[in-house]
Amino acid sequence: MRFPEKFLWGGATAANQCEGAYNEDGKGLSIQDVLPKGFKLITDEPTADNLKLKGIDYYHRFKEDIRLFAEMGFKVYRFSIAWSRIYPTGEEEQPNEAGLRFYDEVIDECLKYGIEPLVTISHYETPLALAKKYNGWADRRLIDLYVKYCRTLFERYKKKVKYWITFNEINSIIHQPFMSGAILTPKEQLTQQDLYQAIHHELVASARAVKLAHELMPQAMIGCMILAVTIYPLTPNPDDIIEVMKLERNTYLFADVQVRGEYPAYAKRIFEENDIHLNITNQDKEDLKNVVDFVSFSYYSSNCASADPTKGEPTGSNMTTNLKRNPYSKVSEWGWQIDPQGLRYTLNRFYDRYQKPLFIVENGLGANDELIMQADGSYTVEDDYRIQYMNDHLIQVSEAIKDGVDVLGYTAWGCIDLVSCSTAEMKKRYGFIYVDLDNDGIGSMQRYKKKSFDWYKNVIATNGESLIE
Numbered sequence: 001m002r003f004p005e006k007f008l009w010g011g012a013t014a015a016n017q018c019e020g021a022y023n024e025d026g027k028g029l030s031i032q033d034v035l036p037k038g039f040k041l042i043t044d045e046p047t048a049d050n051l052k053l054k055g056i057d058y059y060h061r062f063k064e065d066i067r068l069f070a071e072m073g074f075k076v077y078r079f080s081i082a083w084s085r086i087y088p089t090g091e092e093e094q095p096n097e098a099g100l101r102f103y104d105e106v107i108d109e110c111l112k113y114g115i116e117p118l119v120t121i122s123h124y125e126t127p128l129a130l131a132k133k134y135n136g137w138a139d140r141r142l143i144d145l146y147v148k149y150c151r152t153l154f155e156r157y158k159k160k161v162k163y164w165i166t167f168n169e170i171n172s173i174i175h176q177p178f179m180s181g182a183i184l185t186p187k188e189q190l191t192q193q194d195l196y197q198a199i200h201h202e203l204v205a206s207a208r209a210v211k212l213a214h215e216l217m218p219q220a221m222i223g224c225m226i227l228a229v230t231i232y233p234l235t236p237n238p239d240d241i242i243e244v245m246k247l248e249r250n251t252y253l254f255a256d257v258q259v260r261g262e263y264p265a266y267a268k269r270i271f272e273e274n275d276i277h278l279n280i281t282n283q284d285k286e287d288l289k290n291v292v293d294f295v296s297f298s299y300y301s302s303n304c305a306s307a308d309p310t311k312g313e314p315t316g317s318n319m320t321t322n323l324k325r326n327p328y329s330k331v332s333e334w335g336w337q338i339d340p341q342g343l344r345y346t347l348n349r350f351y352d353r354y355q356k357p358l359f360i361v362e363n364g365l366g367a368n369d370e371l372i373m374q375a376d377g378s379y380t381v382e383d384d385y386r387i388q389y390m391n392d393h394l395i396q397v398s399e400a401i402k403d404g405v406d407v408l409g410y411t412a413w414g415c416i417d418l419v420s421c422s423t424a425e426m427k428k429r430y431g432f433i434y435v436d437l438d439n440d441g442i443g444s445m446q447r448y449k450k451k452s453f454d455w456y457k458n459v460i461a462t463n464g465e466s467l468i469e
């Protein structure tokens, strides 16, 4: 058996990339509603060219979508709750009942099919009002507002939701302070002091959410979520090895704090050398001791790094800094390097470091799909490239399991096509299900099963035995 009997197979989405209905039923604006082109903040009002305002109309079609997930045999479905549906500005006294009711329905729909909900509490969708009023996570007051929001969710869904994630890709704030941290100060002007103080606030907020979850839901499992920036040295030059070690710490720092309950030893040097003097209260230190139950992460690709910035060819990735191409890796249409073994490596590195259960909550191939008509008149996408990508990555997951790594599950990113995060376009598709909507926002929104739909269904039905080595 390649995978444990209870392995949680499934898929993942995020509210801001699929729901649409950006101003329905009392929802407030989120930072995503003003990001029509991806990361860059151009205006602070919603504009018609923002595909996320309509999304894939999941808000009105989630029943059909979850039925399709159930047809594939999903055991788990990861989705996020839009904070601004529950607290439109983040600061209301009472939560928005219509927002809570929507997620009641989503959760009930999952449970109807025996699908375990896995809820991301904050997936790049802080209420815009908190960005404008407080400069987002740069302000300590966000901690209490987030914990209040968590309490509302835990009290409402505690009988139905066992798996929770506090912040999506929490370490991405280093690269994208607005999208990840709702910090309006442009990245170029943001001091390391303010950035790391904001990071500290998020880490404390996450720990307090863990504490509260354990109090209110003793059966629950609550985890952190890390963007796995997997890096190899460009050459065996020891300078490159040390460079990789330093860059990895941009990622590990976040998991180290959330898993071990305190800042790692190397943080001291990072802070000293960057003139960072954090305001860490005694209460913060106590709060940080509430550590997560599992470590979840996204993995799409790996990169190389060199101590010499003139060496190697840059990858151009906007989620990482100064990374280089690996001559041994293939590249996706969007320039993301493809490295299935990197997933085995990443799983082992996390497990060696933490000995906590791991959850792969994002992985997949963003590609330009073509809908074609078959002989019987029905439509599909022949996405053999996606099948290959996932097959190869899942084989490496099974290798990691053989290595002894405890892997709770795997949720394929964008199991239904949705608006991309980094480029806010529709044509970068990840799904097993095609959605008829183009980059100009035109299309019927109709859903079609791709070839990978039946392929994944079979992988789940055979618990991974159908994968090809």
Ligand code: BGP
Pocket: 014, 017, 168, 169, 227, 298, 362, 366, 413, 419, 420, 421, 422, 423, 428
């Ligand atoms: C992660 C995000 C997701 C997602 C994915 C793919 O960083 O957590 O929200 O979209 O990346 O990225 P993209 O949509 O840019 O291809």
